[in-house]
Amino acid sequence: MTTLLNVDNVSKTFAMGGLLSRKTTAAVQNASFSLAAETPEIFTIIGESGSGKTTLARMILGLETPTTGSITFRGKPVGGATKVERMAFMAAVQPVFQNPFEAFNPLKQIDRYLESTARTFLGLKDRTAVERAMDEALQTVGLSLAEVKGRYPHEMSGGQLQRAAIARALIPNPPLLIADEPVSMVDASLRMSIVNLLKALRDDFGVSVIYITHDLATAYYISNRLIIMQRGRIVEMGDARTVLENPEHPYSRLLKASVLSTEDAGDGKLATNPDMVALATRLATAPGGQLVSRPDGRLVRVYEPV
Amino acid sequence: MAQDNKRRDILTVEGLKAYYQMSYFGVDREVRAVDDITMTVRRNEIYGIAGESSSGKTSFIKVLAAALRPPFRVVAGSVKYDFSSGPVDVADATDAQIEAIRWRHLSYIMQGSMSVLNPVRRIGRTFEDFAARPLGLRGKAFEERVVSHLEKLKLPADVLRAYPHELSGGMRQRVTIGLATVCRPEFIIADEPTTALDVVVQKEVLSLIRDVQQEMGSSVVFVTHDMSVHANMADRVGIIYAGRLVEEGPTRQMFFAPKHPYTAHLVASLPRIGDTTQRPALEGRPPSLAAPPSGCRFHPRCPLAIDKCKTDVPPLQTVAPDHRTACWRWQDVQPLVSPHAAHGVMA
Ligand SMILES: Nc1ncnc2c1ncn2[C@@H]1O[C@H](COP(=O)(O)OP(=O)(O)OP(=O)(O)O)[C@@H](O)[C@H]1O
Numbered sequence: 034m035t036t037l038l039n040v041d042n043v044s045k046t047f048a049m050g051g052l053l054s055r056k057t058t059a060a061v062q063n064a065s066f067s068l069a070a071e072t073p074e075i076f077t078i079i080g081e082s083g084s085g086k087t088t089l090a091r092m093i094l095g096l097e098t099p100t101t102g103s104i105t106f107r108g109k110p111v112g113g114a115t116k117v118e119r120m121a122f123m124a125a126v127q128p129v130f131q132n133p134f135e136a137f138n139p140l141k142q143i144d145r146y147l148e149s150t151a152r153t154f155l156g157l158k159d160r161t162a163v164e165r166a167m168d169e170a171l172q173t174v175g176l177s178l179a180e181v182k183g184r185y186p187h188e189m190s191g192g193q194l195q196r197a198a199i200a201r202a203l204i205p206n207p208p209l210l211i212a213d214e215p216v217s218m219v220d221a222s223l224r225m226s227i228v229n230l231l232k233a234l235r236d237d238f239g240v241s242v243i244y245i246t247h248d249l250a251t252a253y254y255i256s257n258r259l260i261i262m263q264r265g266r267i268v269e270m271g272d273a274r275t276v277l278e279n280p281e282h283p284y285s286r287l288l289k290a291s292v293l294s295t296e297d298a299g300d301g302k303l304a305t306n307p308d309m310v311a312l313a314t315r316l317a318t319a320p321g322g323q324l325v326s327r328p329d330g331r332l333v334r335v336y337e338p339v
Numbered sequence: 340m341a342q343d344n345k346r347r348d349i350l351t352v353e354g355l356k357a358y359y360q361m362s363y364f365g366v367d368r369e370v371r372a373v374d375d376i377t378m379t380v381r382r383n384e385i386y387g388i389a390g391e392s393s394s395g396k397t398s399f400i401k402v403l404a405a406a407l408r409p410p411f412r413v414v415a416g417s418v419k420y421d422f423s424s425g426p427v428d429v430a431d432a433t434d435a436q437i438e439a440i441r442w443r444h445l446s447y448i449m450q451g452s453m454s455v456l457n458p459v460r461r462i463g464r465t466f467e468d469f470a471a472r473p474l475g476l477r478g479k480a481f482e483e484r485v486v487s488h489l490e491k492l493k494l495p496a497d498v499l500r501a502y503p504h505e506l507s508g509g510m511r512q513r514v515t516i517g518l519a520t521v522c523r524p525e526f527i528i529a530d531e532p533t534t535a536l537d538v539v540v541q542k543e544v545l546s547l548i549r550d551v552q553q554e555m556g557s558s559v560v561f562v563t564h565d566m567s568v569h570a571n572m573a574d575r576v577g578i579i580y581a582g583r584l585v586e587e588g589p590t591r592q593m594f595f596a597p598k599h600p601y602t603a604h605l606v607a608s609l610p611r612i613g614d615t616t617q618r619p620a621l622e623g624r625p626p627s628l629a630a631p632p633s634g635c636r637f638h639p640r641c642p643l644a645i646d647k648c649k650t651d652v653p654p655l656q657t658v659a660p661d662h663r664t665a666c667w668r669w670q671d672v673q674p675l676v677s678p679h680a681a682h683g684v685m686a
């Protein structure tokens with residue numbers, strides 16, 4: 034077994050509010066997990082808004098340096114030490130960001146992004162070859178170069194933009210894709226087509242995907258393993274179906290209970306059991322705790338009795 | 340009757356057409372993003388708008404919010420509000436008229452929270468820019484009001500000192516909701532306001548928007564492609580397909596007795612936990628609004644389409660109380676999901 038990605042006891046602390054404030058945020062606390070090179074998988078990160086998912090993703094991409102701990106990709110520190118290594122790393126680990134409106138510069142045409150990716154990472158010079166690579170990637174996500182060419186981000190809808198972003202990431206044929214909420218902006222029908230695309234990338238092309246989402250249903254549908262994060266900490270980790278069918282940590286249980294259902298459509302049910310909320314909220318700030326393993330293979334955070 | 344409706348409705352949209360009219364290197368291009376929409380929104384209701392991506396949802400509500408900019412223009416129709424401060428047609432109001440109603444009477448939560456938050460201004464500054472004048476408060480009093488409002492959104496007072504990039508996507512989204520509701524407007528327009536939130540916070544934010552709405556008796560137009568949000572939030576739901584309103588009705592009917600094949604598909608395409616079966620995706624791709632299909636715009640993808648659908652545009656007709664649909668074969672539409680057996684029982 035060789036390791037594709039190894040996240041080892043990683044933490045990240047931010048100072049908030051600039052110089053005037055001494056307040057810090059522990060965005061990620063002691064996160065550890067690894068992905069094997071031989072078994073491509075969809076590894077899902079679910080969690081609270083602000084629980085550190087994007088921060089973790091940015092550290093894996095080498096865009097942010099961990100405060101403590103280390104992250105390696107194929108045995109080397111992420112980001113690469115030399116310029117050549119950095120290029121190779123960037124081609125191998127491709128991001129798809131959370132908000133398509135933020136991912137694209139409003140003054141730059143969408144196809145320019147795809148074009149520069151194709152030129153930089155595939156080393157293509159010839160115009161027709163570049164356009165073929167772009168069109169192929171766009172077709173995989175249900176768009177075409179003809180549709181996208183010359184358009185600025187504000188001329189596309191959120192879903193179109195996100196599909197274009199995934200197409201861009203696919204151009205260098207990366208072994209690892211970091212997809213931060215790639216489906217949050219798209220409707221159910223398209224959402225399924227995008228998650229099926231991620232699944233196909235794993236099954237047919239051996240691409241591993243770190244899939245960050247708020248959507249438990251698609252997580253259940255495509256993931257191999259998942260972690261659930263609360264306030265910077267991993268609170269549960271394991272086989273996706275085992276965990277989602279029967280979550281153990283109170284925050285995981287609250288998450289599952291909060292999924293909106295259409296079964297009572299029209300009744301305006303938005304209440305959540307207040308005891309569940311209170312317990313999960315208390316644990317969010319409870320000191321330390323540690324991940325312990327269960328017979329079914331999952332890890333769950335447990336806390337010292339108070 | 341007409342008199343009653345007048346008092347009941349706060350917004351009346353008639354025959355609205357709004358297009359993006361562009362010219363690239365001498366070639367004119369027109370995207371008919373809103374193409375002949377007629378509808379009303381009542382006082383004290385939550386009206387949900389759904390539809391697939393690029394169907395024109397955002398474009399439509401940009402018109403409602405008087406937030407359109409060239410090359411996006413109103414080509415025909417009217418958008419009349421009946422505010423406590425007096426009536427106004429935002430389809431042809433002056434900037435000064437819009438300025439007078441913005442935030443206090445009409446507020447707009449845009450899709451993509453970063454677009455309203457100035458990246459180089461602290462959040463607290465942005466609140467001052469938007470809300471200090473409409474609220475008529477300053478200094479300490481203003482800050483207290485904002486902080487107590489942020490508390491309801493589960494945001495710590497610290498965020499006022501933060502810059503937008505220091506907050507997570509979810510926190511920024513709550514900040515924009517805070518901005519839009521702090522002045523207690525009569526009409527709130529929200530574009531995908533909970534799309535970036537985790538399901539726990541999503542539910543809290545939806546409850547919050549509904550509490551604010553009920554407490555103030557205001558109206559909310561709520562856009563999201565997420566049908567499970569509409570199921571739990573909206574009083575009525577309207578479905579947009581290729582720039583047109585294709586069906587509108589009371590929430591429960593839309594889910595369990597839809598009268599348009601597209602609505603039936605939308606409702607049935609929701610994945611569920613515990614379900615790994617592949618759901619039938621809609622054939623074909625979303626239509627281009629630059630060259631929409633003839634007749635019924637849904638016909639190339641519709642399982643019920645007949646020859647007539649290719650040539651004749653179906654009118655949006657009333658088929659049950661409060662329920663309108665634009666389909667030649669509405670009587671043949673079968674719901675693809677049924678109400679839960681244990682309806683009314685909470686686990
Ligand atoms: N550049 C930064 N400076 C200061 N604080 C930051 C910065 N980036 C993130 N944070 C803080 O780190 C924490 C984690 O943020 P992150 O964006 O990773 O959350 P997330 O899990 O991706 O949330 P969401 O689901 O809302 O996208 C938050 O408290 C956030 O305010």
Ligand SMILES: Nc1ncnc2c1ncn2[C@@H]1O[C@H](COP(=O)(O)OP(=O)(O)O)[C@@H](O)[C@H]1O
Binds near residue numbers: 370391393395411
């Ligand atoms: N500023 C713009 N200029 C030109 N076309 C645009 C602009 N904004 C949106 N469009 C086009 O208008 C159509 C409707 O988009 P939009 O209203 O954003 O859809 P939705 O919100 O339903 O996803 C799409 O075809 C989109 O590409």
Ligand code: SF4
Binds near residue numbers: 599600653666
């Ligand atoms: S009018 Fe025809 S094509 Fe359109 S939705 Fe009805 S049956 Fe389908």
Ligand SMILES: [Mg+2]
Binds near residue numbers: 086088213507
């Ligand atoms: Mg994030």
Ligand SMILES: [Mg+2]
Binds near residue numbers: 190191
């Ligand atoms: Mg939109």
